[in-house]
Amino acid sequence: MSPYIVAIPSRLASTRLPNKPLREVGGMPMIRRVCLQALKSSAQRVIVCVDDDRTAACLQDLPGVEVCMTSPQAKCGTDRIAQMIEKMHLDPDTVVVNIQGDEPLINPAHINAVAELLVEKQADMSTLCFEIDRAEDVFDPNCVKVVFNNQGMAMYFSRAPIPFERDNFAKGLNPCFKHYHHIGIYAYKAGTVLKFNALPQENNELAESLEQLRMLQQGMSIAVGVTADPPETGVDTEEDLARVNRYIAEHGL
Numbered sequence: 001m002s003p004y005i006v007a008i009p010s011r012l013a014s015t016r017l018p019n020k021p022l023r024e025v026g027g028m029p030m031i032r033r034v035c036l037q038a039l040k041s042s043a044q045r046v047i048v049c050v051d052d053d054r055t056a057a058c059l060q061d062l063p064g065v066e067v068c069m070t071s072p073q074a075k076c077g078t079d080r081i082a083q084m085i086e087k088m089h090l091d092p093d094t095v096v097v098n099i100q101g102d103e104p105l106i107n108p109a110h111i112n113a114v115a116e117l118l119v120e121k122q123a124d125m126s127t128l129c130f131e132i133d134r135a136e137d138v139f140d141p142n143c144v145k146v147v148f149n150n151q152g153m154a155m156y157f158s159r160a161p162i163p164f165e166r167d168n169f170a171k172g173l174n175p176c177f178k179h180y181h182h183i184g185i186y187a188y189k190a191g192t193v194l195k196f197n198a199l200p201q202e203n204n205e206l207a208e209s210l211e212q213l214r215m216l217q218q219g220m221s222i223a224v225g226v227t228a229d230p231p232e233t234g235v236d237t238e239e240d241l242a243r244v245n246r247y248i249a250e251h252g253l
Contacts, residue, residue, distance in 0.1 A: 004115040004187065005045040005094060006038045007084060009070075009077030010101035012052040016237050021055045023241055025104045026248040029058045030235060033104040035065045040108035042115075043097065047088070049080035077101075078211060082197040085190045092191030095119065100184055104244060105232035105253075110185060113225055118187040121152065121223035125188040125196075125215060129180040130230040138175050144182040144210060146224055154222035157182055157210050180224075183231055186212070196220075 010031050014020040021031035031048065038046045046065050050056050051072045059065050068084040081098060090096075097115050099106055110128055118126035129146050137143045141159040148154050156162060161169070161179065168176050188196070196215060204213040215222060235241050247253075 123223035
């Protein structure tokens with residue numbers, strides 16, 4: 001396993017779920033549980049990129065976790081990671097796995113897999129997906145889809161149904177071809193993060209509200225791995241929070 005680190009961007013403010021990182025998940029702050037899952041991976045370091053002292057305080061006694069303060073004005077998680085890379089003077093070749101701070105049930109095996117994929121494919125970025133088995137997800141704009149070529153490199157990401165089944169959908173039929181749900185976990189080198197973060201937002205990214213399209217529009221490569229073990233979904237709403245807490249209680253986690 002090639003060496004890598006985990007970076008977890010965490011923003012306190014959330015329009016749909018106030019104080020999201022501090023909300024209780026299985027008897028502890030959500031961000032703390034995300035860190036515990038990350039620590040089960042093969043990462044050499046786990047660094048949380050926070051924007052508030054309250055988030056930092058709930059992690060200060062967690063062995064193996066480093067905290068880096070970033071600006072509350074950061075526009076997205078990638079901005080936070082870029083700030084951390086500069087503040088901590090990471091080597092440009094350091095492999096960084098970006099885990100979202102609202103994924104308290106993230107699978108450590110997925111963390112390892114996306115890091116290995118980046119090195120194996122020598123891509124600018126790597127990510128994961130799984131085959132969709134519910135027709136409604138193909139048409140759900142909150143379910144991001146990805147198509148990739150025979151070499152496992154991303155061709156496009158979209159909130160729309162891709163590939164679009166012209167004949168089937170015109171007849172009102174359910175999907176008959178394979179569609180893949182993108183998992184929001186990424187690996188890239190520290191230098192790539194800084195390069196990516198300096199690029200302007202362009203048409204496709206702005207239209208779809210998917211920042212990985214910035215990389216494709218610039219001709220950079222994204223390797224896509226397919227997992228047969230779909231992850232539990234993250235926490236965006238009160239309903240998600242209740243569901244995750246039920247899952248943890250039912251599985252004794």
